[in-house]
Amino acid sequence: MRFPEDVPVLSDDVVTLRAHSLADADDVYELCQDPEMQRWTVIPVPYSREAAVSFVTEMVPDNWRKEYGERAWAIEVDGRFSGSVSLHGGEGGVGEIGFSIAPWVRGRGVMTRAAKLAIRHVFDDLGWQRVIWRAFVGNWASRRVAWKAGFRGVVVVPGGGSARGVRYDEWVATVARDEELEPQGNWWTVPELKGDGFVLRALRPDDAPRVQEACNDERTQYWLAGLPSPYELHHAEGFVESRKEPLASGEGVSWAIADAATDELLGNVSIFGMKKRMDSGSGEIGYWMHPAGRGRNLMTNAVRLVIEHAFTPIEEGGLSRRRITLLAAVGNTASAHVAEANGFTKVGVSRAAAPGREGRWDDDYIFEILPGDPRP
Numbered sequence: 001m002r003f004p005e006d007v008p009v010l011s012d013d014v015v016t017l018r019a020h021s022l023a024d025a026d027d028v029y030e031l032c033q034d035p036e037m038q039r040w041t042v043i044p045v046p047y048s049r050e051a052a053v054s055f056v057t058e059m060v061p062d063n064w065r066k067e068y069g070e071r072a073w074a075i076e077v078d079g080r081f082s083g084s085v086s087l088h089g090g091e092g093g094v095g096e097i098g099f100s101i102a103p104w105v106r107g108r109g110v111m112t113r114a115a116k117l118a119i120r121h122v123f124d125d126l127g128w129q130r131v132i133w134r135a136f137v138g139n140w141a142s143r144r145v146a147w148k149a150g151f152r153g154v155v156v157v158p159g160g161g162s163a164r165g166v167r168y169d170e171w172v173a174t175v176a177r178d179e180e181l182e183p184q185g186n187w188w189t190v191p192e193l194k195g196d197g198f199v200l201r202a203l204r205p206d207d208a209p210r211v212q213e214a215c216n217d218e219r220t221q222y223w224l225a226g227l228p229s230p231y232e233l234h235h236a237e238g239f240v241e242s243r244k245e246p247l248a249s250g251e252g253v254s255w256a257i258a259d260a261a262t263d264e265l266l267g268n269v270s271i272f273g274m275k276k277r278m279d280s281g282s283g284e285i286g287y288w289m290h291p292a293g294r295g296r297n298l299m300t301n302a303v304r305l306v307i308e309h310a311f312t313p314i315e316e317g318g319l320s321r322r323r324i325t326l327l328a329a330v331g332n333t334a335s336a337h338v339a340e341a342n343g344f345t346k347v348g349v350s351r352a353a354a355p356g357r358e359g360r361w362d363d364d365y366i367f368e369i370l371p372g373d374p375r376p
């Protein structure tokens with residue numbers, strides 16, 4: 001390949017992918033000062049102006065001249081350099097994508113467009129069979145671009161990534177030539193749902209101390225015996241952080257039940273298990289309440305809002321569930337009350353199903369509700 005003559009120009013009506021040139025060096029330099037760029041990619045830190053010049057005049061051209069070198073395009077939007085997208089490898093028809101976009105065009109879908117253009121090119125014009133996406137765990141903007149561009153089957157490779165001598169856990173997903181470059185499955189959001197005296201909202205890092213109190217409470221520990229004991233602040237912080245993954249994978253949605261006046265966390269309610277049996281339209285509700293929120297019917301009312309949201313069609317902002325289950329340990333009268341007060345039917349007992357204290361296994365009552373069931 002000759003550079004830049006043989007670099008194909010690819011464009012849709014917003015984005016153009018073209019060869020890099022020396023004129024891009026200042027913008028590359030500016031982009032590489034961005035903290036997100038430094039946190040999530042393998043660029044040198046600090047990043048010098050010389051590094052930017054070397055990138056556009058040596059690294060990129062040299063790679064285009066190699067048979068399986070990195071094919072990096074400059075992303076141009078409104079006549080300005082706005083980032084880079086690259087595909088490297090290609091031996092045996094498989095290679096990897098890499099991308100970065102300048103802060104001045106982020107959040108406008110530019111990266112997703114650029115990624116799709118480059119991927120379509122290697123599939124349609126170069127005969128590649130599969131493209132691999134890799135990102136450090138926690139790079140949600142990259143994960144979202146990958147999802148929007150059709151990557152699927154996300155797995156975590158512990159310690160799979162490295163930058164500047166440090167190993168990081170890594171997400172890996174792929175898309176194949178005969179697969180659509182469109183989102184696979186749902187990426188849920190956490191809508192704010194208003195109740196009487198409380199609001200259901202997304203959990204936040206500053207909820208962690210209240211989560212810890214709630215989960216260290218004797219009654220919570222007794223009935224949710226699978227929780228760590230003692231339940232430390234880092235467990236609570238991990239719990240809050242871990243609520244993002246089920247949204248992205250379509251598996252579940254969790255809310256904080258917060259006091260309407262003070263916004264203080266009073267409890268947690270979640271719907272999960274939404275991808276069991278290949279997303280058959282089911283979901284399971286689970287919850288716990290901080291002692292300060294108990295005895296006021298709050299959980300019953302919170303679950304009512306979650307049921308309504310879950311039975312609402314996706315097109316109207318809901319979860320399109322056609323069946324919800326709820327398990328309550330036999331003997332947990334307060335939990336069974338929440339189910340019954342919401343019109344759930346007790347359909348049976350699951351024996352020795354739930355971890356109890358001291359190595360015991362407790363029986364669970366199984367409750368179910370379908371959209372047509374009468375609800376109080």
Ligand SMILES: CC(C)(COP(=O)(O)OP(=O)(O)OC[C@H]1O[C@@H](n2cnc3c(N)ncnc32)[C@H](O)[C@@H]1OP(=O)(O)O)[C@@H](O)C(=O)NCCC(=O)NCCS
Nearest residue numbers: 040099100101106107108109110111112135140141142144
């Ligand atoms: C990753 C990156 C390229 C995304 O660029 P972008 O311009 O935001 O991309 P897009 O606009 O096409 O899509 C981003 C999506 O992520 C969403 N998003 C951004 N931050 C998010 C977060 N923290 N959690 C969840 N979603 C997030 C945006 O809302 C958008 O989704 P939407 O269009 O449905 O609203 C950009 O953030 C970047 O350059 N980061 C630094 C370099 C990098 O991380 N490269 C990838 C290494 S694997």
